[in-house]
Amino acid sequence: MDFDLSEEQSLLKDSVERLLADRYDFETRRRASREPAGFSGAMWSAYAEQGLLAVPFAEDEGGIGGGPVETMIVMEAFGGALVLEPYLATVVLAGGVMRHAASPGQRAAWLPGLIGGETRYALAHGERQARYDLADVGVTARRDGDGYVLEGEKSLVLHGDSADRLIVSARTAGSRRDRGGIGLFLVDAGAEGVSRRGYPTQDGMRAAEVSLSSVRIGPEAVIGSAEDALPAIERVADEAIAALCAEAVGAMDQMHRQTVEYLKTRKQFGVPIGSFQVLQHRAADMFVALEQARSMSFLATMMSGEDDAGERPRAISGAKVQIGRSGRLVGQGAVQLHGGVGVTMEYSVGHYFKRVTMIDALFGDADHHLARVARMGGLIAA
Template sequence: MDFDLSEEQRLLKDSVERLLADRYDFESRKRYGREPEGFTRAMWAAYAEQGLLAVPFSEEDGGIGGGPVETMIVMEAFGGALALEPYLATVVLAGGVLRHAASPEQRAEWLPGLIAGETRYAFAHSERQARYDLNDVGVTARRDGDGWVLEGEKSLVLHGDSADRLIVSARTAGSRRDRDGIGLFLVEANAEGVSRRGYPTQDGLRAAEVSLSSVRVGADAAIGDPASALPVIERVTDEAIAALCAEAVGAMDRMHNLTVEYLKTRKQFGVTIGSFQVLQHRAAEMFIALEQARSMAFLATMMAGEDDAEERARAVAGAKVQIGRSGRIVGQGAVQLHGGVGVTMEYSVGHYFKRVTMIDQLFGDADHHLGRVARMGGLIAA
């Protein structure tokens, strides 16, 4: 199997890495994170100017026609830089819903603003009682004339406090845990009845609790079939997990490099600590875990576009298991080999470990996905 990037993919990789190297060192990140929205709009505009926001969208919709590999390239670079901007929320999650479920007329109306960086979106799906069950939806949408009225609460909406528009999942029929009867609706973030409580997450990003109180939307706000949106939600979530796996690899790679450099320069007993064999072994174990994670991230990327939902879910779940386990090995090793400085707010290693830990929790931790793989008969079907 050919893992080499095409010329266009290499150019994308070089351009995004150059942009982040020039404008996203750790001190700049801390400064960006202190802005009211938790990131800087200047970098968001730079992403739009370089075409990064257009990566996964078709040329007919104004994008560049990229796929999971291009998304992997961007997300891995973001992981290495600890980028704060809502790329996952806007482009991968909300953008994925629009790519897979929106009508041509809806895409023509909504995507240009997203691609240009003028409109940010958030995907409001998680609820407090649901944990990792995508079909557990308690927010309701009832018909009201030609439109809909939405009622309920959404939790941990990534970058929901700064989004201009929300894509909200809501139950149009059936009971709370039924697989059928779920719809997706576009809601203006400033619409009457929408309230948001934003807060920082442990990794320095942002999320929000969103309340919907008799929020009225028109018939044109429904994205796809308002009674059978779960397959779209599952597909978009699988794509998001593949993107997060790539981001985690970027963060782990950076942690490993920082640790090896520290071992080469930090001296104890008159010699560099990297000369001690036991620490060399620990760094080697980190490298093995990193490469295992990288291989599984490749698998998730290759399978993210698979139409067979079960095969896609099997590969993505397997990748999430490895990412969670590798993230712990690499993160703990990086912190411990750095000593006390590894957990200070002023040094980057601890922040990378926080982000990798949060990635493990998003959309199901390693234990959750290990259970999924077991129920599906293993990573390789019999």
């Protein structure tokens, strides 16, 4: 199988890496984290100008017609730079819902603002009691004439505090854990009855708790079927996991590079500590774990576009297991080989480790996905 990038994909990789190298060093990231939204508005506009927000959308809808590989390229570069901007929340999650569930008319109305960087979206799906069960939805959507009234609370909405619009999952029928009876609804973040409590997460990102109290929406805000949205949510979650795997690979690659460079320059007993064989072995173990993660990230990327709802989750979960395990090994190795400086706020290695640790927890950690793969009969079906 050919894993080489096409000419267009190579140009995309070069352009996004050059943009981040020129304008997004670690000190710039620190300053951006102190902005009111928790990220750089100027960089978000730069991503829009460079077409990065248009990557996964069809050309006839204003996008560039990219697929999972193009998303992987962007996310790996973002992982390497520890980007704070809400690309996952707006483009991958909310944008994924639009691609898979919204009508052509809805996409025509909503996508220009997203692609142009003027409107930010967030997917409000998770709830406190649900943990990793995507079917566990307690927020209700009650019929009100030709529209709906939303009631309930959503938890850990990624970048939900700065989003202009929320895509909210809510139950229109059935009991809390039923697979049927779930709909998706577009809600203006400033609508009456919507309240948000934003907070920083451990990795420097942002999230919000969202409360919905008698929030009225019209029929035009219903995305797809009001009772059969779960398959689209599951597909978007799988695509998000593939994107997170790529981001984690970018972060792990930087941790390994910085650690090897530190071993070459840090001296003890008059010689570089990289000359000690035991530390060379540790760095080699980190490299092996990184390459295992990279291979599984490729698998997740290729399978994220698979329509088969049986094979796609199997590969995605297998990749998430490896990413979680590799992230821990690489992160622990990077911090320990750097010594005390590895855990300081002024040094980037610890921040990379925090990010890959949070990536492991998002949409199910390694243990959760290992159990999921086991229930499906293993990574390779019998």
